Amino acid sequence: AQSVTQLGSHVSVSEGALVLLRCNYSSSVPPYLFWYVQYPNQGLQLLLKYTSAATLVKGINGFEAEFKKSETSFHLTKPSAHMSDAAEYFCAVISNRDDKIIFGKGTRLHILP
Amino acid sequence: KAGVTQTPRYLIKTRGQQVTLSCSPISGHRSVSWYQQTPGQGLQFLFEYFSETQRNKGNFPGRFSGRQFSNSRSEMNVSTLELGDSALYLCASSLVGQGADIQYFGAGTRLSVL
Numbered sequence: 001a002q003s004v005t006q007l008g009s010h011v012s013v014s015e016g017a018l019v020l021l022r023c024n025y026s027s028s029v030p031p032y033l034f035w036y037v038q039y040p041n042q043g044l045q046l047l048l049k050y051t052s053a054a055t056l057v058k059g060i061n062g063f064e065a066e067f068k069k070s071e072t073s074f075h076l077t078k079p080s081a082h083m084s085d086a087a088e089y090f091c092a093v094i095s096n097r098d099d100k101i102i103f104g105k106g107t108r109l110h111i112l113p
Numbered sequence: 114k115a116g117v118t119q120t121p122r123y124l125i126k127t128r129g130q131q132v133t134l135s136c137s138p139i140s141g142h143r144s145v146s147w148y149q150q151t152p153g154q155g156l157q158f159l160f161e162y163f164s165e166t167q168r169n170k171g172n173f174p175g176r177f178s179g180r181q182f183s184n185s186r187s188e189m190n191v192s193t194l195e196l197g198d199s200a201l202y203l204c205a206s207s208l209v210g211q212g213a214d215i216q217y218f219g220a221g222t223r224l225s226v227l
Binding site for chain 2: 036041042043044045046049090092094098099100101102103104105106
């Protein structure tokens with residue numbers, strides 16, 4: 001069955017530093033991969049989506065993610081963290097088997113002043 | 114364009130009761146999906162409705178049910194509530210469904226079962 005693993009339930013970075021949030025999917029290549037962000041007391045908002053058109057996907061708010069088949073990874077990065085980036089981030093895949101969306105456990109990003 | 118609206122935002126129930134949550138999708142969206150979010154289990158897919166038909170279902174007991182109306186509004190019902198049903202329930206709408214389409218999420222209904 002398809003699965004998603006997010007390494008690190010909490011990540012802290014200094015303002016202005018590189019943000020790297022890790023996501024690995026199970027070995028079978030999923031048709032779609034996503035990153036979502038959730039701010040406190042809000043629903044999820046799509047940051048970006050991989051659809052096999054390009055391995056480097058640019059999203060909103062300066063985020064991007066690179067699909068690496070050899071590493072079964074889809075890590076999320078942002079060159080320079082901003083205080084407003086503090087939120088919870090979810091990686092998700094669509095299962096090849098039954099088209100259901102599967103979310104990772106989430107990574108809470110803390111931005112240090 | 115109005116976003117996805119979920120009502121109520123907060124709900125307190127006791128064990129054994131039943132509850133109905135409502136979701137109004139973005140105008141023109143025909144797919145509505147429901148998710149349960151808890152600290153322990155994270156985000157889990159409940160079911161998806163498209164044009165009044167359940168198209169996909171997660172691994173939840175039969176106490177969890179839903180429906181979709183002709184105007185695409187959807188309701189989710191949980192019967193015989195258990196303490197473990199306390200969660201944030203999120204609804205998402207999209208034009209045609211999960212996968213190819215972008216889902217837009219509501220702010221959720223936070224259910225507390227006492």
